[in-house]
Amino acid sequence: MKSPDKQAVITNTQFGALVSSILWPTIIGYGGGIMAREAGRDMWIGGILGIVNSLILAFILIYVGGKFPGKTIVEYCPKLVGFIPGKALGLLLCLYFLFGAYQSVAIYVHHMNDFLLTETPFAVITVIYVLVVCYLVWHGPEVIARLSVIGIAAALVFSFLVFLATLQEINFDRILPLLDMGLAPIANAGLTATSFIGPNILVIAMVLPLVKVKEKAGRPAAAGLLLGGILFTFYFIAELMVMGPHVTALMRVACMDLVRSLQITQYLHRFESFMVTLWYWSMLVQAGILTYCAVQAFQQIFGLKKINIISVVTTGILLGGLTYVFAFNRTLFLNFLEGPWDYISLPVYTGIPVLLLTFCLIRRR
Amino acid sequence: MLDFFRKKKHISIDKTAMSGEGNNKPCMEGEITQVPLIDVTSRDLQQTLRGTKARFSENIDYNISILTHRLPSRELLCQRFHIGTLSQTRVVMVYLGDTANPGIVSEIKDRIGAIKTKTVMDSIYIERNIEDSHISPFPQVETSQRPDVTESALLQGRIAVFVDGSPDVILAPTTFFDLMDTPDDAYMRWPVAASFYRAARYIMFLIAASLPALYVALTSYNPEMFPTKLLWLIVASREETPFPIYIEAFIMMGIIEAIRMMMIRIPTQVGATIALLSGITLVIAGIFSNFIGAGVVVIATLSMISSFGIPNFDLRISIRIIQFFTVSMATLFGIFGFAVSAFAIGAHMASLKSFGIPFMAPLAPLEPSGWGHTVFRQSSETMPLDETYKPLPAKGDFDEG
Incomplete structure (x- = not known):
């Protein structure tokens, strides 16, 4: 049984929407609390550093990808760095995408299970969510890209509602003075921000061959990264201005606590369900495209062309299993994201693009 | 309307075959009698002023x-x-x-x-x-x-x-x-009015598909989401009702479907009167005997009215059935079930194609240039032409069908 996706084509607008809608949902989920612990009231500057870093990496990926038209990063890696190292890099990318998808699924399931559906078993929410992700992967990147347009529209509504709700609560003094803790904590927060959005940057290198006008892919990618970055940075600023750095730093899921502490007039005094529904679109688009990239990377390592049902089901089982085994313990999950993940993620999202660029320049391609 | 064809076109009937003479002769053979074409008047499903x-x-x-x-x-x-x-x-x-x-x-x-x-x-x-x-x-x-x-x-x-x-x-x-x-929409003089009614239909589409599910999800799992005064009203209306909210919702949706089917089967003014009377009687009796809450009645009726804002019959029927799916998901998993079902339907719609043309075009894939005569109606002195079906599709647009 083959996927319905035969010759997927993503328009440049959809490409931009895809990049921006996958950039913001996980980082506002867990990133806010972690970065507030690292950089205090300057955490939003860390967010901006993350965006700048992402822009540089995205342009490297688009530049290198442009040298290999119609090929994904997994396909051109062996051509640049040699067969065995290239395949090893492909496998590393496959695992990285899978972990990115797992992180996305786990963060959503935590939101649901800890705040809205406290009585529902963790496994039930995980299974249903992974089923929807697999359904999306089965339809392929073209459908995911179409949904990302709706996702980004929902994200804008989300931000507008947050803006409305925080308007009465904001206090500029809470983000002042700037550079309160010095530069090193901000750099550390920037590293955390890039670690969160790292897998999403590498998605560009997997999706690039599907973009309609590849020569002009840089502009929508940059616009997407900027928009996505603005969305999460705005959210960080809102968290700081409403709750302050110390309260934000105490939170595990600061974004949910912010939304729960706000109201829009007396008619919408608890609107976290609506916010979660809006956030959900971007979240699913992110989980869908990362899972798709994991499946596609795995297949391309072994030279398989079309996505088949066995790959999708196997990845779905892996994703659900990983979430259930490793994300059920929230403390373990949070400690991992806050500690080792930065150092595991950094060599992949920075190292691979820089390595490929270096080989590209050395071999004068 | 069919005078022209009454004179010129006729239906063929074989007298021999009808009378039973002869053994198993094909109807097309033998003496043919010409019978005038019968003018069939049907109900008009696309009335306009x-x-x-x-x-x-x-x-x-x-x-x-x-x-x-x-x-x-x-x-x-x-x-x-x-x-x-x-x-x-x-x-x-x-x-x-x-x-x-x-x-x-x-x-x-x-x-x-x-x-x-x-x-x-x-x-x-x-x-x-x-x-x-x-x-x-x-x-x-x-x-x-x-x-x-x-x-x-x-x-x-x-x-x-x-x-x-x-x-x-x-x-x-x-x-x-x-x-x-x-x-x-095309015959309306003022494009703003046409766009307004078009937008209203999309909202009605969303209400028809999702309102009962949202109501069930919020009242069953997250009642704290309602404004306090509204919550009091809902709680007061359900104080003595014996069934859980989702059973009430399914009962009301079932009654509405039954009345709708009755109206289709008795397509006369008598049918409409019977449907109206039976509907009012059931709802009033249900509310006064505390069999059903007023909130569910309002929600189910609103979603039914909204479904009639969908002009296409097949699409309307689909949405009525989809409503049962979304309510079931909301019953089982609350707002999460609602979001999952909404996303699954959205993903399905975005993946559909009609002869290679994406079903949700020009919204997904996004083509804002086509919104002037699809999503909204632009001001135009001549008939606005939709570019969705343009003859030379870009590579991949058609091939994937």
Whole structure:
């Protein structure tokens, strides 16, 4: 049984929407609390550093990808760095995408299970969510890209509602003075921000061959990264201005606590369900495209062309299993994201693009 | 309306076969008596205040003649088929040669040519055989009895398929926005009003699909989301009701479906009166006997009214059924179930294609240039043309179908 996706084509607008809608949902989920612990009231500057870093990496990926038209990063890696190292890099990318998808699924399931559906078993929410992700992967990147347009529209509504709700609560003094803790904590927060959005940057290198006008892919990618970055940075600023750095730093899921502490007039005094529904679109688009990239990377390592049902089901089982085994313990999950993940993620999202660029320049391609 | 054909066209009946004389002679042989064509008056499903009052009939020659009268162009091309090994029903595919996408024309031709059946009783048999997905609840072709709608579709590069014996013309390819379109939009003088009513229909579509599910999810799992005064009202109305909220919702939705079916089966003013009386009696008795909460009645009725804002019959039916799915998911998993079902339906709609054209175009894929005559209605002195079906699709747009 083959996927319905035969010759997927993503328009440049959809490409931009895809990049921006996958950039913001996980980082506002867990990133806010972690970065507030690292950089205090300057955490939003860390967010901006993350965006700048992402822009540089995205342009490297688009530049290198442009040298290999119609090929994904997994396909051109062996051509640049040699067969065995290239395949090893492909496998590393496959695992990285899978972990990115797992992180996305786990963060959503935590939101649901800890705040809205406290009585529902963790496994039930995980299974249903992974089923929807697999359904999306089965339809392929073209459908995911179409949904990302709706996702980004929902994200804008989300931000507008947050803006409305925080308007009465904001206090500029809470983000002042700037550079309160010095530069090193901000750099550390920037590293955390890039670690969160790292897998999403590498998605560009997997999706690039599907973009309609590849020569002009840089502009929508940059616009997407900027928009996505603005969305999460705005959210960080809102968290700081409403709750302050110390309260934000105490939170595990600061974004949910912010939304729960706000109201829009007396008619919408608890609107976290609506916010979660809006956030959900971007979240699913992110989980869908990362899972798709994991499946596609795995297949391309072994030279398989079309996505088949066995790959999708196997990845779905892996994703659900990983979430259930490793994300059920929230403390373990949070400690991992806050500690080792930065150092595991950094060599992949920075190292691979820089390595490929270096080989590209050395071999004068 | 059919005077012309009353004079010229007749239905053939074999007297010998009817009288029982002879043994198993084919009806087509023997003496033929000519019987005048019977004028069939049907209910008008696409009424408008302005615009033509003419409708297609069950005679294919008459239907084609109406069209050629409206579009006397040499570019109006016909491809004729005889479908059905037994009935040899005449099927005619009509399109504008300089406007229609050749790839889509060829695809429809191939699909019609591949139909293997004994007889074609109605255009629905052709429709079912040429659609991209049979499993999908959403129709991927549009049907209309109006010559002006057909003319407009042809001018936009779509293809019309006429079937002898059916007044419903199949229009393909079709997007979601075609199904939400009404002729009134085009005939309205002020484009702002047309866009307003169009936007209202999309909101009604969303309400019909999701309001009962949202209500069940919030009242069952997250009542704290309601404003306090509204919550008091809901709680007070449900104080003595014996059933949980989701059972109430299913009961009300079931009653509404039953009344709707009754109105279809008794399509007269008597039927409407009976439906109205029985509906009011059931609801009033239900509320006063504390059998059902007033909140559910309001929500179910609102969603029913909203479903009638969807102009296309097939799409409306789909949404009514989808409503049961969303309510079931909301019953089981609250707001998460609601979000999952909304996303699954959205993903399905975004993945659907009608002859290679994405079902949600020009919204997904995003083509804002096409919004002026699909999502909204732009101001235009001439008929706005939809670019969705433009003849030369970009690479990949058609090939994936």
